[in-house]
Amino acid sequence: MSSNQYVNDILNELQHTLSQINDSEMQSMAEHILRSNKIFVAGAGRSGLMGKAFAMRLMHLGLQVYVVGETVTPGIGQGDMLLLCSGSGETGSLKLMAQKAAGAGATIGLVTIKPESTIGQVAESVVRIPASAKEETASAGAAVTSQPMGSLFEQGLLLVMDALVLLLMNKQEITGADMFGRHANLE
Secondary structure, eight states: OOHHHHHHHHHHHHHHHHTTOOHHHHHHHHHHHHHOSSEEEEESHHHHHHHHHHHHHHHHTTOOEEETTSTTOOOOOTTOEEEEEOSSSOOHHHHHHHHHHHHTTOEEEEEESOTTSHHHHHOSEEEEOOOOOGGGTTSTTSOOOSSSTTHHHHHHHHHHHHHHHHHHHHHHTOOHHHHHTTSOOOO
8 A cells, every 4th residue: 555545544443433523522622721720731642742742732722731750740720721632531640630730729621532431531631532442453343453552642732732722723813923922943
């Protein structure tokens, strides 16, 4: 198979998956983000990398945002939000973070494949991406994907979060030009 066919297959999978995103879940997540004093973003592995990209865009929007685990990340508290990126919603370190954040009075948000997961059950806002978890790629009943190990979820995660950015831009009446003024300038 040619590389162009692989690209077309990936695009078709993304189109099918993302066409099922629930707008009310996206609207709710955007409202929770906008009501938060500070937003803390975390994920493990590739999902965490997608979360970092989202955190950067939230900063460009002028929101006070931190990536969990960075040396300049402060403590979380009342009025803050922890936004987790986890396909399974069962990642051990993220479950612990959710528990600690809830104990500190923070709101929990989750972007996941499984809203019924442990983290999903404690989250006030959940966006479901109907993809396959990495452990389900080859199992019966999983969403159809030719991609390995959760790639469809991770790609969908990046695009869903970019759609959230557009939604937030619209709600705040912010343009790309406004955001560019906050772009890094020490490069």
